[in-house]
Amino acid sequence: MAIERVCVVGAGVIGSLYAAHLARCVEVSVLTRREDHARALAAEGLRISGKSDFTASVYATAEPAELPEFDLGIVATKATQLEEAASSLAGRSAAATLMTIQNGLGAEEIVRRQGDWPLVSAVTFMSGVRHGDTHVEYELDTETWLGAYAGTTGYERAREIEALLVGSGLRARSFPDLRPAQWSKLIFNATVNAVSALTDLPHVSQFAARDGLTDLGHLVFDLVAEGKAVAAAAGVELHEDPWEMNVHAVRRGETLAAEGHYAHVPSMLEDVRAGRPTEVDFITGALVREAARHGVSVPLHTAMYRLVKARECA
Amino acid sequence: MRVAVIGCGAVGSLFAANLAQLDDVEVWAYDLWQPHVDAINEHGLRLSGAGEVVGRLRATTDAAELPRCDFGIVATKSMHTSSALEATAHAFAGGAVCSVQNGAGNEELIAEHVREVIRGTTFPAGHIVEPGHVGWDTKGDTHIGPFERSPAPMDKVRALADACTRGGMPTHALEDARGAQWRKLIFNAASNAIASLTGRTHGQVAEPPTRELAWAVMAEGRAVADAQGITLDMSPEELFDHAARKDVAYGHKPSMLQDVEAGRETEIDFLNGAIAAFGERHGVDAPLNRALTQLVKGRV
DSSP, X not given: OOOOEEEEEOOSHHHHHHHHHHTTXXXXXXXXXXXXXXXXXXXXOEEEEETSOEXXXXXXXXXXXXXXXXXXXXEOSOGGGHHHHHHHTTTSOTTSEEEEOOSSXXXXXHHHTTOOOOEEEEEEOOEEEEOSTTEEEEEEOOOEEEEEOTTSSOHHHHHHHHHHHHHTTOOEEXXXXXXXXXXXXXXXXXXXXXXXXXXXXXXXXXXXXXXSTTOHHHHHHHHHHHHHHHHHHTTOOOSSOHHHHHHHHHHHHHHHHHTTXXXXXXXXXXXXXXXXXXXXXTTHHHHHHHHHHTTOOOHHHHHHHHHHHHHHTO | OEEEEESOSHHHHHHHHHHTTOTTOEEEEXXXXXHHHHHHHHHOEEEEESSOEEEOOEEESOGGGOOOOSEEEEOSOGGGHXXXXXXXXXXGTTSEEEEOOSSSSHHHHHTTTOSEEEEEEEOXXXXXXXXXXXXXXXXXXXEEEEOTTSBOOHHHHHHHHHHHHHHXXXXXXXXXXXXXXXXXXXXXXXXXXXXXXXXXXXXXXXXXXXXXXXXXXXXXXXXXXXHTTOOOSSOHHHHHHHHTSTTTTTTOOOHHHHHHHTTOOOOGGGTHHHHHHHHHHTTOOOHHHHHHHHHHHHHO
């Protein structure tokens, strides 16, 4: 089934980047949480600046019943809002493929509880800055990695979605098995997001510094090592070493900073600064639960999990 | 007896003003805060709250003015120990110097400048009200004893304890003061670091989701104390729970949280950092204290 109609659920930074780019090739509908957000998108279109520069027109609604049929649904809410988003799709477009792009682990199971759609798992490294309901700045034009979830569909479907995303001007890469990539990002995210949320530091060079005895990079390295032990116990061979991902991201951040851009603020720090609940249950929490399931001890991630939970309710 | 208090902030002022009540003790205070020093010289050093005291003493910002002293009491923040001793060590050529600071590692720094060193741990607390005036929040005991690597003789330890006690600061002279120091260090390290990273009060730190973490952090501290042959004089865990009571200090913001909120440097190197460092020296890994140190240092 060719992909001609895409529904994007959630119009935050990531959802907006998908919706606007895809609207240049296919019909796109957007489901927002707020009605005024949907009205603004319908009236003004969706502007992307930064790495791309255009304004797309999209169909937008806050009412699930008003969504047109779709061939591909991209569930782009925060993990904390996933359950609500998935339930709003229950009973709709049964033949469509749904793609989850939430941070951490466990998104697919949550969607699965709402319907039997074929599922594609994805992780994305794109980032952006929201300048309002109808304007998102495309900051890091990095790849979306995707793969069929647990036999609910095949590699072919993942490749079709990859082709669609690439055709729309985004970067994407499909994998026969996404778990190695998903776990690489899980470990990277659990480490970088939690350290950032607790230190109030954007993802800056301290995260890779290991010269002094008390340099922060030691902790980052130790957290990554715990994560790698869990992956090994779960039988997952990592796609990339999360420590190397960290070093690369920090270097890229330094280059951007030298060009006058702001250092990247991980989403968990954004949430903490805004006094919102974080995704820590889906990221660090997921890693801690996987560790327990496989009998691996992760005292540092456990400590980080508790500290972030405590910071959330302070 | 002539005593110089080095670092006349809240805790230093409690010692200085109380000791100045004694006829047989001449008190000097060295501090870099000029308005405080001027106010002390003009109007005396006033304590209010848990006790009402006005102490008459000589205060100075110029270390060269300090005469030869029998005792020094060091009450600076720990990150200023080295610079303060470098400036004032000449006054203690024949004297003994006692730390009443937070954490561990200060005596080692003092011993780089002074031969006779006394290890000390003090419980009383206060806050600066205005120059020359300190609020006395909490009374409590002080424990002092010879610093093993560069000890003051026991009779000097007793003489200082006796003067402090007579002045109104109950002080115990011990052959081994490490148990009191490490009990307070283990308690403080857990409470301060977790509070400063989460923004929560002492009482909240003692509750989920951080209660188990606090206990794990204290267990590491105990292991490091054990490895040094230190017997804690009281249970830090019991103190933790006691302080967390609503009628004691549930809502207290530990000083490191206050430092972080004010954007000031913290004493983390002398608390969790010291537990990790002493652990390393004695072959005990303290990964949680190390992680907390790295996080707090990352924060500021």
